[in-house]
Amino acid sequence: TQAQIGVTGLAVMGANLARNLARHGHVVAVHNRSLSRTTKLVEEHGDEGTFLACETPEEFVAALERPRRVLIMVKAGAPTDAVIEEFAPLLEPGDMLVDGGNAHFLDTRRREAALRERGIHFVGTGVSGGEEGALLGPSIMPGGSKESYAALGPLLEDISAKVDGVPCCTHIGPDGAGHFVKMVHNGIEYADMQLIAEAYDLLRHGTGLDPARLADVFDEWNRGELSSYLIEITAEVLRQVDASTGRPLVDVIADRAEQKGTGRWTVQIALDLGVPVSGIAEAVFARSVSGHVELREAARGLPGPSGVTDKALGEEFVEDVRRALYASKIIAYAQGFDQIRAGSAEYGWDVDPGALATIWRGGCIIRAVFLDRIREAYEEETPPVTLLTAPLFVEALGLAQDSWRRVVAKAAELGIPVPGFSTALAYYDSLRAERLPAALIQGQRDFFGAHTYRRTDREGSFHTLWSGDRSEVGA
Numbered sequence: 001t002q003a004q005i006g007v008t009g010l011a012v013m014g015a016n017l018a019r020n021l022a023r024h025g026h027v028v029a030v031h032n033r034s035l036s037r038t039t040k041l042v043e044e045h046g047d048e049g050t051f052l053a054c055e056t057p058e059e060f061v062a063a064l065e066r067p068r069r070v071l072i073m074v075k076a077g078a079p080t081d082a083v084i085e086e087f088a089p090l091l092e093p094g095d096m097l098v099d100g101g102n103a104h105f106l107d108t109r110r111r112e113a114a115l116r117e118r119g120i121h122f123v124g125t126g127v128s129g130g131e132e133g134a135l136l137g138p139s140i141m142p143g144g145s146k147e148s149y150a151a152l153g154p155l156l157e158d159i160s161a162k163v164d165g166v167p168c169c170t171h172i173g174p175d176g177a178g179h180f181v182k183m184v185h186n187g188i189e190y191a192d193m194q195l196i197a198e199a200y201d202l203l204r205h206g207t208g209l210d211p212a213r214l215a216d217v218f219d220e221w222n223r224g225e226l227s228s229y230l231i232e233i234t235a236e237v238l239r240q241v242d243a244s245t246g247r248p249l250v251d252v253i254a255d256r257a258e259q260k261g262t263g264r265w266t267v268q269i270a271l272d273l274g275v276p277v278s279g280i281a282e283a284v285f286a287r288s289v290s291g292h293v294e295l296r297e298a299a300r301g302l303p304g305p306s307g308v309t310d311k312a313l314g315e316e317f318v319e320d321v322r323r324a325l326y327a328s329k330i331i332a333y334a335q336g337f338d339q340i341r342a343g344s345a346e347y348g349w350d351v352d353p354g355a356l357a358t359i360w361r362g363g364c365i366i367r368a369v370f371l372d373r374i375r376e377a378y379e380e381e382t383p384p385v386t387l388l389t390a391p392l393f394v395e396a397l398g399l400a401q402d403s404w405r406r407v408v409a410k411a412a413e414l415g416i417p418v419p420g421f422s423t424a425l426a427y428y429d430s431l432r433a434e435r436l437p438a439a440l441i442q443g444q445r446d447f448f449g450a451h452t453y454r455r456t457d458r459e460g461s462f463h464t465l466w467s468g469d470r471s472e473v474g475a
């Protein structure tokens with residue numbers, strides 16, 4: 001027998017994807033740089049399907065039916081280039097090299113172009129869902145050529161998560177499109193996690209409820225419009241008791257959030273594209289602030305409110321926070337989808353945002369009932385310029401906004417930092433504003449740098465002779 005697909009790189013993600021493929025009845029060739037992982041996989045899970053264990057790249061390539069499908073699941077960056085260089089010379093025109101790691105989409109563009117010259121389809125593929133998703137059904141975001149999707153799509157759709165029978169996998173667009181949307185997915189994930197963390201912080205300080213009781217609140221929220229994987233696991237984490245101290249685990253975990261980089265990439269690229277993803281940026285910065293121990297130690301004790309109310313806030317406050325969370329979440333996702341639209345335009349990918357919302361409904365970390373609302377928004381006859389103006393979100397924001405404003409005001413009054421909630425509200429108010437103070441900024445720029453400005457009543461660029469008679473001249 002020949003294998004329909006091969007997986008090289010058998011750490012947790014690669015091993016679980018290989019098992020997922022085998023469990024779906026596909027013959028899978030498996031290979032890893034160090035043989036021990038290959039042996040372990042086949043020893044422990046060989047009975048789950050048909051694995052062809054291969055010691056060398058040559059043996060691995062020979063085990064594959066043609067055109068060959070090779071899924072690379074190694075550490076992103078230099079290891080991925082090393083593996084490509086190892087396998088590409090062994091492949092033939094028409095074969096497919098699939099990179100399922102968290103590659104930067106610019107690396108994927110470079111690799112795709114180089115391999116295309118050699119006749120090999122390089123398919124940069126976003127995979128979300130962590131280890132469990134890889135085994136039980138991830139959300140899969142393949143880029144690359146249409147031709148390669150025709151050969152790979154059925155396999156990938158087969159092992160992906162399903163929602164209402166629809167696979168959480170679709171062809172995203174050429175070259176780096178898959179890794180680009182995976183990057184923004186992770187950015188949105190950062191924003192969503194930050195917003196949930198702020199909601200928890202507000203409730204903890206505002207209501208005085210302990211983590212176990214707050215877990216009940218999140219469970220309750222998980223039954224409504226906020227229903228999502230992240231809300232669900234928030235309740236689980238809050239309910240966890242530390243075995244060694246008997247305290248809530250969340251009170252024992254060091255409050256310094258770490259990051260692997262995809263959130264940062266999202267913001268870096270957003271700055272290059274000129275897209276205001278303030279929710280994602282604040283989430284990345286909030287993690288960064290939490291990790292700056294020396295700054296926090298130096299500043300602890302600066303004057304301000306204690307963050308605690310003298311009077312416990314009740315049910316109404318809990319509902320206010322829930323609504324503020326939902327509104328802020330709409331903003332964060334709208335900004336992320338805006339970045340995808342901008343990236344798609346910049347690189348000519350023609351990414352379908354509705355299809356993306358569809359495949360994010362299951363398998364991935366941001367899976368949520370909410371993604372179905374986004375899918376519906378893009379299914380309207382005239383898709384919205386921004387999700388904020390989709391009728392169902394206009395209504396939701398209208399319902400939420402009094403609560404949202406009260407919560408942000410309360411947080412400021414109590415001295416509880418809510419960068420995610422407040423930047424979301426500021427973005428909302430900026431977009432709806434009739435006039436922005438950007439006019440004054442243009443005046444300042446013209447004053448010190450003769451940068452010129454446009455007028456509301458006439459075409460053209462203008463400059464005021466600030467250091468002369470202050471008359472206006474056309475530029």
Ligand code: NBP
Nearest residue numbers: 009010011012013033034073074075076079082101102130
């Ligand atoms: P790791 O990211 O920890 O990578 C370990 C694998 O890379 C091992 O198989 C290792 O082989 C191999 N490798 C390295 Br390191 N350098 C190599 C080289 N020069 N040549 C050949 N192989 C090399 O594994 P992971 O956590 O399973 O993640 C795999 C990919 O999936 C990453 O890109 C990750 O970002 C991405 N991803 C991870 C998650 C997640 O939840 N963990 C989710 C989505 C995507 P060895 O065994 O011989 O050392």
